[in-house]
Amino acid sequence: MVKNKNLNVSTSDFKLSLDKPVDFSFSQNDPASKPFFTREVNPPLALCDTEILDLSSQSGIPDWFIVYQKQQQDQTRFLNQRLNALEEVMAENKRLRTYLDLAHQRIAELEAQVSTEAIPTLVLDAKATQGTEASKYATQNASLTSTSKPLSFAAVATKGKDAPAPKSKAPARRRKTTARQMEAIHRRFVPVAAHHDYEYVYLPSRYREPISSLRSKLHKLKINNARVLDVHYPDRQVVALLVHTEYTADLLATFAKAKVVLYNGLSSKRKV
Known part of the structure; x- marks a missing residue:
């Protein structure tokens, strides 16, 4: 039998007969079948690797009981492995939650820092003047005056008086006719020989x-x-x-x- 001090189950009415298979199930009305702990009050008990007596060498033990004992041992090992894996997952989950809280805290600090800093204002450059407006002789706000008040002929003539004359393109330099070209031209007008x-x-x-x-x-x-x-x-x-x-x-x-x-x-x- 498995000995565990944490379990206090009354076995006065429990009888074990080794002559036939035993039904280990409990009815719902049986007080012994009710759980003696809850998830909210007590933490789940860890399965301990208790030593189960090896009855295979004992005489008079039925084969079905030995098979049952082997199944219980395998199930205990399997549950212990699953429980260890669950504990590792819970520890990893706790560690990730800690990192997540730190990340949220850092994001909040950066957002607060950005909101408190002054945002520089963008200054758009004035549109560059072109044409006659870019001349040093042009008056201020020439574009405004041109749209609001038309210029007279005298003003236009005075404004363009000192403007530099446009440069005319130099005529293309003509190549001098070579002696070979002159000879070819001369042969063009020579009568055909006999x-x-x-x-x-x-x-x-x-x-x-x-x-x-x-x-x-x-x-x-x-x-x-x-x-x-x-x-x-x-x-x-x-x-x-x-x-x-x-x-x-x-x-x-x-x-x-x-x-x-x-x-x-x-x-x-x-x-x-």
Whole structure:
């Protein structure tokens, strides 16, 4: 049997027979079934891990009683675990309520501090004057006078007398016509020659170089690259320049002046 000094239940009318299962329920009229404490008066009793006698080794104990004893032990452990968890939740709840009260107190202090401090007034800047009103010669409250009283022609003339004259844009500088442009204009009005054709002029070349580099050298010889329509290498150590027949004479004269000899392996001039 479980011994607990806090429980004082009369067992004079309680009889235990080990020959058959026992009904441990109590009727509602039984005084022993009434609770001996209330939540308002007494705190709930903590379940204590009382030692229950192990009757499994005793002879003559029915099996159902041993099973019942095991169930009671398991239930006692379960209730103790739930009770411990409940106590932890209650402690955490108490701690959170304390923090909440402190937070409310701090909020009230800050609200009182804000209400007592003076709120600075906002001063809107006056609208900036623009146009003639911004001039140093403009009278005070020019905008008010302009709306209330129209200005006369003499006042308007006097007001704008000392105003600086608007700056006129300088005319765009015209580019000087280059010699190449003048030459192109001159060819525009020259009659077409009788032999209107294109031909190649061949020159010796020690090695092949990029066309851009070769045209750069022609430019240094005062040759108009716009009149040289094509540049290519027809053979080893030979370069060919395609020009119009009208420009052939000028090209040969330029080469002769620069002491550049034409290539003799091919026809120095070949019509296309």
